Every structure is written in structure tokens, then in C-alpha cells.
Amino acid sequence: MSNSVRDKVAVVTGAGSGIGRRLAFELAKRGARLAVSDVDDIGLGETADRARALGAEVHTARLDVSDRAEVETYAAAVAAHYGVVHQIYNNAGISGGGQTVLEADWEVYDRTLAVNLFGVIHGTKAFLPHLIASGDGHVVNVSSLNGYLAQPTLSAYCASKFGVRGFTEALRTELLSERLPVRVTVVHPGGVKTNIATATLSQARDQGLAPTAAQLDRTRVYNDKLLKMPASQAARVIVDGVEAGAPRIRVGSDARTADRLVRLLPGLYPKLTAAVERKLFGVAGR
Numbered sequence: 001m002s003n004s005v006r007d008k009v010a011v012v013t014g015a016g017s018g019i020g021r022r023l024a025f026e027l028a029k030r031g032a033r034l035a036v037s038d039v040d041d042i043g044l045g046e047t048a049d050r051a052r053a054l055g056a057e058v059h060t061a062r063l064d065v066s067d068r069a070e071v072e073t074y075a076a077a078v079a080a081h082y083g084v085v086h087q088i089y090n091n092a093g094i095s096g097g098g099q100t101v102l103e104a105d106w107e108v109y110d111r112t113l114a115v116n117l118f119g120v121i122h123g124t125k126a127f128l129p130h131l132i133a134s135g136d137g138h139v140v141n142v143s144s145l146n147g148y149l150a151q152p153t154l155s156a157y158c159a160s161k162f163g164v165r166g167f168t169e170a171l172r173t174e175l176l177s178e179r180l181p182v183r184v185t186v187v188h189p190g191g192v193k194t195n196i197a198t199a200t201l202s203q204a205r206d207q208g209l210a211p212t213a214a215q216l217d218r219t220r221v222y223n224d225k226l227l228k229m230p231a232s233q234a235a236r237v238i239v240d241g242v243e244a245g246a247p248r249i250r251v252g253s254d255a256r257t258a259d260r261l262v263r264l265l266p267g268l269y270p271k272l273t274a275a276v277e278r279k280l281f282g283v284a285g286r
């Protein structure tokens, strides 16, 4: 098995924006063949055009990762198109954030878990037989620093991202114990400068809901203060980690600090997180 992505067929979900788009460019630059997808046709088209301009062969498809049947059909289509699939980057995600457990309605939990957790499970299960058949496979599942550190008003997101970590690490144990030729990586980005916080407001508006003043304020603080690293840099860190065969990639000093904090003070860190939140946003994000 070779860790290099050169000539590999790599699938990237949620490639129409942010980290997914930049992953596509980074993989293109390093000589991979791409299958990119998103629910956003326009963003996806731009990603595909720019990846082709970097010299990559690109297959594109509109795909909602929360739709199990769609993901299964898509996996078969990509395998038929290229004849082989080596890597899947299960990246598509939404923040689902901004409301406390008391405030959030069920739709927030249903949608966030459907996209962030089931999307990852769908992509992994649908592509795994193809990755095994390649003899040189890699599953790369995007969690978050919220895959180990919990924060107020992000309960659905944290549940989904802790879930991605659990699912991915369980998968790794299985593939290791069965000696199957697929590596497994879980990615924990810290704050990356993308559209993810702003997209939450558009999603609320699409559902006919006006964002609350607290949600608007929260989005502004996230965009101004927390989502700092350029997505191109995050993508480089991720593909470097994949090529190094890393089982776990923490992206950014915030992700590494949060990891150390949780391991050092597993029972106490929520008090610190609550205090930081009060300072940044007022009580529980308000």
C-alpha cells in the first residue's frame, strides 16, 4: 500500500465550498483523480472547473449525503466511471448550531445527525467494498474539535461529531483486526475560515425561520474571532496527514489545545468552556 495520493481515485463530499473545495484542489495538485459532489450545484461546478484547470480528471454529481439510497447509487456510479476507488473524504457537514437543548426543535437534531453523522456512515459503508477491492484504500472522516470538546448551543453538532469519531475509530479497529487493506483517519479541525456559520442562517431562512438576534450575533463572533485558518491551509494539513498515514489529524493549534484540555481535565473542562462562552456570547450563547 502507498500513502501517496498520486493517481489515486479520491471521492470528496461537500466539495462545493470551504474545506471540501480546498481538499479537491489539494488532491488535484498532488495528482489524484477526483469524484466531487455537493447539494450546491453552483459551488460544485466552480470547484470542478478549478480542479480541472489544475490538471485533474474530475467526475461531478449532485449528492445529498443524508440520502442513503442516493449515496449507494453514487458509489456504484463512481466505481463504474473510474473502475476503482481508493479514498473517500466524508466531509459534507452543517453546523446546526445556535440554540440550547431547551430551545432547539427536533428538526435541528434530525437534520444535523442526518447530514453529519449518517452522511459519514452512508459514505463509508457504500464505498468500503470498493476501497477494499482497490487493495490500497483510505477512509477519511471529518469530525471537529467538537468531536472531543463540547460547547453550549452546539449539542446536535457535538452529538454528530463525537459520533463520527466513535464510528471511525470502531471502523479502524475492525479493519486492523481483519487485516483489510484500508487505512482510516479521523480529522478534527479547529476554526477554519469557511461558510459553515453563515450557512446556518441561510438554512434557517430556507425553512421560513428568521434567525434570532442571538444567532446573528453568534455567527458574527464565529466569523470574526473563531474561524481563522484559511481552508487551503486546512486542506494541506489534512492531505499531508493522509499521506503520512496518520490515524488522527488535528487541524490548528485550537484543535490541539482543546484536545489537551479535555484529556487533562475531563470532568472540569465544561466549566472552563462555559466561562469562555459567557465571555464571548453572554449566557449560553445569548
Ligand SMILES: NC(=O)c1ccc[n+]([C@@H]2O[C@H](COP(=O)([O-])OP(=O)(O)OC[C@H]3O[C@@H](n4cnc5c(N)ncnc54)[C@H](O)[C@@H]3O)[C@@H](O)[C@H]2O)c1
Pocket (backbone or CB within 6 Å): 013, 014, 015, 016, 017, 018, 019, 020, 037, 038, 039, 040, 043, 063, 064, 065, 066, 091, 092, 093, 094, 095, 115, 119, 142, 143, 144, 145, 188, 189, 190, 191, 192, 193, 194, 195, 196, 197, 199, 227
Ligand atoms: N469550518 C470549521 O471551522 C470547521 C471546524 C471543524 C469541522 N468542520 C467540518 O468540516 C466540514 C466542511 O465544512 P466547511 O467548514 O468547509 O463548511 P462549508 O459550509 O463551507 O462547506 C460545507 C459543504 O457541505 C455541503 N453540504 C451541506 N449539506 C450537505 C448534504 N446534505 N449533502 C452534501 N453536501 C452538503 C454544503 O453545500 C457545502 O458546500 C464539515 O463536516 C464541518 O463540520 C469545519
